[in-house]
Structure formats: structure tokens, C-alpha cells
Amino acid sequence: MSSTEIVLYGTALSGHAHRVELLLRALGLPYRFEPAPAEVRQSAAFRRLNPLGQIPVLQDGELTLADSSAIMVYLVKRYAPDSVWLPVDPVGAAHVQRWLSIAAREVMHGPSIARLITQFGLNDDKARAKRIAARLLAFMEEHLAERDYLAAVDPTLADLACYSYVAHAPEGGIPLSPYPAVRRWLARVEALSFFKPIPPSPLPAELDDDAA
Secondary structure (H helix, E strand, O other), rough: OOOOOOOEEEEOOHHHHHHHHHHHHHHHOOOOEEEOOOOHHOOHHHHHHHHOOOOOOEEOOOOEEEEEHHHHHHHHHHHOOOOOOOOHHHHHHHHHHHHHHHHEEEHHHHHHHHHHHHHHHHOOOOHHHHHHHHHHHHHHHHOOOOOOOOOOOOHHHHHHHHHHHHHHHHHHHOOOOOHHHHHHHHHHHHOOOOOOOOOOOOOOOOOOOHHH
């Protein structure tokens, strides 16, 4: 257990911050959530925490860490090194790392970017984001057809890293109805005792309600 206050900088709608918050809750670590909207991230004080101006940022005593994957690896290694969240065996660790990479690539450039364009007006290529999302979801559907979780028989960092933006893909105009195995996996994550949802955003007109 941490002997110093853990502070997580983020926003309620950030999937990157959400995955870290889920892990903090899973590990039973007390923490303070510090809102860091765009105007805060542009400040000199925040840039001293992360010169890139991105969230999440975690402070644990004198340690300051940015990047959600790096933060999650640190938290497990520091506070739960023998837990299921990050396997210690080479193969298990590699399986988790693969999904952390997918979270940073396909999940980010597919569902996440589509949501940012739709909900927050990001100037990017939505058609490309939807194509990436379609490939990702088809891959995940096949992968999860006979599995409960992404990287192991138990939930790991892989599931936390990929959950948030996949679950909220409909907010970017990407339906989940064609992917029953993906939806079952999302439900399994949501059923975990520590789960906390991201506040929902309105579904776009391009997405039929029954396709969500």
C-alpha cells in the first residue's frame, strides 16, 4: 500500500485516464483524481509534470509518470508484482505487451480518433479511423470467440488498456452490434467489482440507436 498520496491527473471522458483509474481501483490504492482539462494542460505548472501536455499523469510521492501504459506497468510492478495483471512469465508478459501496443496503435487510431472527431471536433480523417476500427473489431471478434479475456484466462492490463475506447466506439459512429464476442468481453470487464464507467456521450445521428 502506498504511504504517500497518489494523484492522477486526467479528465472524466479520457479513456487513457480511465484505464489507469480502473487499475488503481483494482489494486485498492487510495488516490486523488485531479481534473486536467485542456486549459490546465496548457499551463506551465502542468508542463512541468509532462512537457508534452498530455494526460494521464500520475504522481506517487516524488515520482511523476506520464503515459497510461507506463503508469499501469509501474503500478503493478510497485504494488502488485505477483498479481495476474501483468504476468511474470515471458510468454504471458509478451501477450499483454502485444495488446498494450494494439491499444496505442489500432485502438487509438481507430475508435479513439473517431470518437474525438465526433464528440470533440478533432480535425482528422474519420473515414480512415472507421476503417482501422473495423479491422480491429473484426480481429478482436475472432480472437475473443473462445476466450474470456484478451491476453490470459484472467483479466490483465491488456483488457484495461483496450476497454475504454472500444466500449465507447459507438460515440464515434462505430457500431458494436456486429461483434457479439467483443460485447460479451466488454460486459465481463464491466462486471468486475472495481469497475467504474466513463460518463456517456451522445450517440451521433449516423449511428442507429439499435446498432449501439
